[in-house]
Amino acid sequence: MMYYSVIKDCDIANGPGVRVVLFVSGCRNHCPECFQPQTWAFDYGQPFTQETADEIISLLSRHYIRGLTLLGGEPFEPENQPVLLELVQQVRAKFGHTKDIWAFSGYTLDGELLPGKKGDPKITRQLLEGLDVLVDGRFVAALKNLNLQYRGSSNQRLIDLPQTLATGQIVPWHE
Numbered sequence: 001m002m003y004y005s006v007i008k009d010c011d012i013a014n015g016p017g018v019r020v021v022l023f024v025s026g027c028r029n030h031c032p033e034c035f036q037p038q039t040w041a042f043d044y045g046q047p048f049t050q051e052t053a054d055e056i057i058s059l060l061s062r063h064y065i066r067g068l069t070l071l072g073g074e075p076f077e078p079e080n081q082p083v084l085l086e087l088v089q090q091v092r093a094k095f096g097h098t099k100d101i102w103a104f105s106g107y108t109l110d111g112e113l114l115p116g117k118k119g120d121p122k123i124t125r126q127l128l129e130g131l132d133v134l135v136d137g138r139f140v141a142a143l144k145n146l147n148l149q150y151r152g153s154s155n156q157r158l159i160d161l162p163q164t165l166a167t168g169q170i171v172p173w174h175e
């Protein structure tokens, strides 16, 4: 069972366009400057059920919504990955690639998210394959930069996942 704290139905800060944003619960990163430590607990908020997934799909179907963003907490905690994979698969089944899917992780693609380091490697891979963009890395206060698009510190990367998974090289995302 995964828990989540909030669903934002009209967000413009966490990816391009107007988006639906899901904040999942559970995070072991424990960043010193975390602005929402209450989301570290895996049972914070409310249980994520099929009704929640249906609600997200219904919110996404509005024509002005560009896509879905998965935030935390930590979407890539092993407990959260299988639930989010199912959600991503349902969103793809309904919308194909007419809506884009972003995820934010405190873990890095070529660090903790390497196969087998955070849960079932097959699930991690399938989840990454289902996404368009991963914003990776923890927020580091010493590297804070207010001019960066969609991220808080300069160590964090906007990664084009389809290109990166196809080439094996980190490919930055551009609009």
Ligand code: SF4
Binding pocket: 027, 028, 029, 030, 031, 033, 034, 035, 036, 037, 039, 040, 072, 073, 074, 105, 106, 138, 139
């Ligand atoms: S990854 Fe996000 S939720 Fe987790 S401790 Fe860091 S800032 Fe907080």
